[in-house]
Amino acid sequence: MFDPNNTFMYCLVAVVIVFVIAMxxxxxxxxxxxxxxxxxxxxxxxxxxxxxxVFTIVPAISILLGVIALSKALGFPLPWLRLSVIGALTYETPAAAAAAQSAGTDLSRLITDPEIFSTIAWVMTLGIVPGTILVPAFGKKIENGIMRIRSKDEKWGSLFMSALFLGMISAFLGMVFGTIREGLRGWIPFFVMVVSAILMCVCAVFVKVLKWKWMEQYALPLSMLGGMFLAIPITNLVDALV
Amino acid sequence: MDSYDVFRDYEHRVGRWWMLTGFALLLAVPTAICVRYDAWPPITWVLKGLLGVAPIYWTVGTIEVLTYVPMLGTGGSYLGFFTGNLTSLKVPCALNAMEAAGVEPGTEAGEVISTIAIAVSALVTTAVIAIGVLLLSQIRGFLESPALQPAFDNILPALFGPLAVVYVAKNWKIAMTPLVFMITLFICVPSLASSASVLVPVGALLAIGAARILYKKGLV
Incomplete structure (x- = not known):
């Protein structure tokens, strides 16, 4: 019987992890x-x-939770490897589930059939390759385009970059409102967003008014951590109200 | 190696080597599993599985390249796209580092700061996962406790709230159009929440359009 947690699998992970560290x-x-x-x-x-x-620690713990969640079906090595390179939490689970389904099974128990396991490994790998091909192929062309915009008009180039960020931020801020029609519970992400935004404003006051320059670097991780921490009492409060 | 162009060319050469070697290494993993266990899957299983994810994730991957490469710079892009977790970790990490260091994305100083932030982030992520897996029996109960669940369920709102304060406050005139559009869209079609990444270029195009109009009118 195939064991997804065997030494060979851990050796494969070790090779890839060493590569990531070296890179x-x-x-x-x-x-x-x-x-x-x-x-x-x-x-x-x-x-x-x-x-x-500092900023990375908490999101990395959430990635670790993803590894733990997937380990129930795939063992530790494969999810560990997948979430250390290219992968993202939002991608790996659907990819593994789709592959398992195509092989006539699901992720509710440990996969011990090597053919099904290798199917999942192939789908998880091939399903998310565009970045590794497109960045080497077109990265330079995209950058040159941005350089041209900047060299023609410095101010417009700067506004263009800001607009790109705002496009990304708008999409994810909008997403927070996606659950508000579900009732008070659906407002929790919105409340967390507002609270962490207020914490960021408080940090800005410390930096600007009290001249705590060191805080400038840590304002975002502190606000994010504070927001996540306060999500617990906010959720408890909402649960008590509904 | 003095000019920025020469440095970028060198970074691209280095980046391509690492990225393509890494790509070969990634393909080698499932290949090694198949060879070691003599378990070559039927091609139909792989294709069926890919059919379930590739159309959406290849699209998202392409969109991410177009959107994030200008933000992350050369080195940051190669590293970020290879080590993954872009939206929830690497991109905000790089933006925060550039903002705190007072450098602009798309400049040489922004490029080096972004690269250092993403590389450190990749190393810390690797370390956290490794330590977590090694100490799993001790920390599993704590990490999976229901009391902590709301904190991990709300990482993205807790991350994008503060980012909005920084960027929306600085460019609120430009931000209004994409923000109002996205909020309305997600309220009307909540099922889109799972594909927010696909909507990033829509938001970017709206913001660029609004910025252009405001710039031409001298309002920004």
Whole structure:
């Protein structure tokens, strides 16, 4: 019987994880050296790195929860590998479920048939490849287009980039309103969004009025963590009201 | 290697090598499973499974490349697209780093700051998952406790609320059009909530259109 948690699978994960670590370190060295040449201080670069690390911890825990959830059907190695490269929580579960279904089973119990397991591994891998092909193929062309816009009109180039961000932020802010027709419970994401936005404003007051410069780097992770933490009493309160 | 163009060319060469090697490595994983266990799946199973996810995720993947590459810069794009979790982690992480460092995306300083933030984020994610799996028996009860569930259910609202404060407050005139459109759309068609990524370019086009009109009229 095939065991998805066997040593061979862990060895495959180890190879890919070592590759991810090596790639990340290579790009840190590349960017750090260039930043120093540009005159960006080591202090700012270190602050950037620490802030990114703090910001990442909680979302990474939610990714770990995804690994745990998928491990019930796929063991630990494959979900671990998939969620460390390219994958995203929103993609891996539907991909695994679709593959299992095509093989006439589901994800309700541990997959011990190697053919079904390899089907799932192939579908999870091939279902999300465009980024790895399109970035090397078209990344430079896309960047050159942005450079051209910037070089023609610096102010418009800056507004163009801001508009891109606002497009992304608008889509995800709008998504928060997707549940409000479900009653008071459906408003919970909205309440959490407002509370974390208020926390961000409080951080801004500390930075601007009290001159707590260090907080500038940590305002977003702190507000996000605060918002997530407050989601617990908000949910309890709403549950008590309905 | 002095000019930005030369540096970017070098980054693309390095990035392509890592990305394509990584791509080969990813394909090697299911291949190795098939070879080791002599378990080549029927091609129809794989195609049927792909039919269920590829149309939507290949579209989303293509849209993400068009939208996120200009934001993340060269190094950040190669790393971000290889290590994944873009929307919920890498893109906000890079935006936050650039904002806090006072550098603009699309500039050389923005590029290096974004790359460092994404690389650190990838390393920390790898470490958290590894530690989590190794210590699973000790932490599983805590992580999966129902009391904590609301916190993990609300990561995206808790993330995009503060981001909105930063970017919408700075460009509220431009933000109004895509925001009103998206809020109305999601209220009227709640089922779209699961495909928010597909709507990112729609929001971006609306915002770019609004920005252009306001810019031409001298209002921004």
């Amino acid at each position: 990340s370190l290579r790009f840190i060295v590349l960017a750090w050296r260039r930043a120093r040449k540009l005159g960006i201080s080591s202090q700012l670069l270190r602050r950037t790195a620490v802030s990114a690390a």
